[in-house]
Every structure is written in structure tokens, then in C-alpha cells.
Amino acid sequence: MKIYGLTGSIGMGKSAVAAMFRREGVPVFDADAEVHRLQGPGGRLIPAIEARFPGTTGPQGVDRAKLGAAVFGHPVELKALEAIVHPAVGESRRRFLKRHRSRQFVILDVPLLFETGGYRRMAGIIVVSAPAWKQRRRVLARPGMTVAKFRRILHLQLPDAEKRLRADYIINTGTTFAATRAQVRRLVACLGARTGR
Numbered sequence: 194m195k196i197y198g199l200t201g202s203i204g205m206g207k208s209a210v211a212a213m214f215r216r217e218g219v220p221v222f223d224a225d226a227e228v229h230r231l232q233g234p235g236g237r238l239i240p241a242i243e244a245r246f247p248g249t250t251g252p253q254g255v256d257r258a259k260l261g262a263a264v265f266g267h268p269v270e271l272k273a274l275e276a277i278v279h280p281a282v283g284e285s286r287r288r289f290l291k292r293h294r295s296r297q298f299v300i301l302d303v304p305l306l307f308e309t310g311g312y313r314r315m316a317g318i319i320v321v322s323a324p325a326w327k328q329r330r331r332v333l334a335r336p337g338m339t340v341a342k343f344r345r346i347l348h349l350q351l352p353d354a355e356k357r358l359r360a361d362y363i364i365n366t367g368t369t370f371a372a373t374r375a376q377v378r379r380l381v382a383c384l385g386a387r388t389g390r
Contacts, residue, residue, distance in 0.1 A: 195298040196290070196314070197384065200306035201321030202350050203343075204332035206366030206373070210321045211302045213377040220299040222289040227282050241277045246270075265345070298384055307351045307359060319380070320360035322353055323367035 199214070199221070201207040211221050231238045232255040242260070243250040249260040264271040286301065293299050300319070306312050323331075332343050357363055362380055366373050 194290070194294055194296055195316040195384075195387075197298060197300050197317050197319055198306045198312055198315040199300050199302045199319045199321065200304060200312075200356065202328065202353050202356065203304075203346050204328040205321045205323050205353070206331075207302065207304070207321040209370075210319075210364050210366065210373065210377060211300070213374050214300055214381065217378060217381045219381060220289070220293040220296055221302055222286055222299065223302045224282055224286070225302070225304060227285045228278060231278070231281050231285075238277055238281055242274070245273055245277065305350070307356060308349070312359070317361035317384075318359060319362045319364060320356045321364045321366055322357055323365065325353070327367050328353070 199207065199211060201210075208223075211223060214221050230236060232242065234252065234254045236254050239250050239254060242255060246260060246263045249256055249263055260274070264274050290299065298316070301311075301315070303309070303311055306315075306318065312318050329343070332338055332346075333340065362383075364373065364376050364380070
């Protein structure tokens with residue numbers, strides 16, 4: 194089984210592209226969605242997060258605004274949170290890979306794939322990209338998003354231009370939905386041919 198990494202900066206359309214891969218029958222592990230599940234209502238990580246960051250959880254799981262305030266700009270606190278979250282996500286990823294081990298290839302959807310060094314373990318990297326103006330428009334349309342917050346997030350992410358340079362495959366979402374879906378279908382066919390799918 195070959196493992197391909199899917200990544201892209203905030204607002205590039207990565208989630209939409211991941212959904213397109215799923216519709217084409219490709220198993221996709223969504224690291225962000227797994228974090229939300231683990232930190233959601235009844236999530237397995239709630240007790241550990243509450244113990245380390247009191248007052249940041251409730252009946253609906255983690256209060257993302259409170260937890261964000263506790264860790265952003267505080268490297269030691271961020272490392273403490275990562276020490277709780279990353280092993281659990283890694284365990285879920287291993288279960289996903291075991292469940293799909295008979296498949297020719299799967300995709301791991303990881304937002305910070307380059308930043309965390311995870312790209313080194315992939316058979317290839319798929320980068321989702323769009324023009325900067327479209328990215329900005331998409332992100333600033335999100336509830337609670339501000340220009341300052343957008344800039345802080347971008348500062349933590351490898352620039353899109355650098356991601357494109359490191360990519361094995363690029364999906365351009367700056368076009369129509371149908372055109373993006375056609376790119377995904379072509380890539381699925383290409384990867385399937387490479388692995389004998």
C-alpha cells in the first residue's frame with residue numbers, strides 16, 4: 194500500500210478536495226477531523242486536556258476559543274497540548290492504515306505535513322492551492338475570522354509557493370468545482386495506474 198500526503202494552507206480548499214477523493218473511492222484519513230472527534234463531546238482526550246488546561250472544556254467538548262487563548266503565543270503550553278493530542282492521532286492513523294492495508298493506496302490529509310516533517314514518510318505529496326486573493330476571501334468569510342488571526346495562522350504555515358515547489362502533484366482550486374473534480378479524477382487514475390489499482 195502506498196501512502197500519499199494531502200496538504201495545503203488555510204483556505205485553499207483542501208477539505209473539499211479530500212471529499213472528492215473519498216467520492217472516488219479513495220480512503221482518506223483526515224487528521225483535523227480526528228482531532229475534533231477526540232476533543233468533541235465525550236472525546237477521549239477531554240479529561241487530559243481539562244486536567245492540563247482547567248476551564249477549557251465543557252459538555253460540548255473543548256472550547257476552542259479558550260484552549261486557543263491558553264496555547265497560542267505560549268510555546269511551552271502548545272507543546273503540552275501537542276503531547277496530549279499527537280500520540281492519540283497517531284494511534285488513530287495506525288488503525289486507519291491497518292483497516293485499509295489491502296488497498297493499493299490511501300491518502301493522509303495533514304494540514305501541517307511539511308511543518309511537522311511528516312512528508313518524509315509519504316510516497317508522494319499532493320498540494321491543494323489557489324490564488325492568494327481567493328484564499329484570503331475564503332478565510333475572511335469564516336465566522337470569527339479576522340485579518341490579524343489570518344496573518345497569525347499564515348505565519349505558522351509554510352508559504353504556499355514553497356509547498357507548490359515541494360509538491361509531487363498540485364490540485365488547483367482557484368477554478369470551478371467541476372474543473373477541480375476533474376483534476377482529482379485524473380490524479381486518482383494516475384495514482385491507480387502507478388500502483389496497479
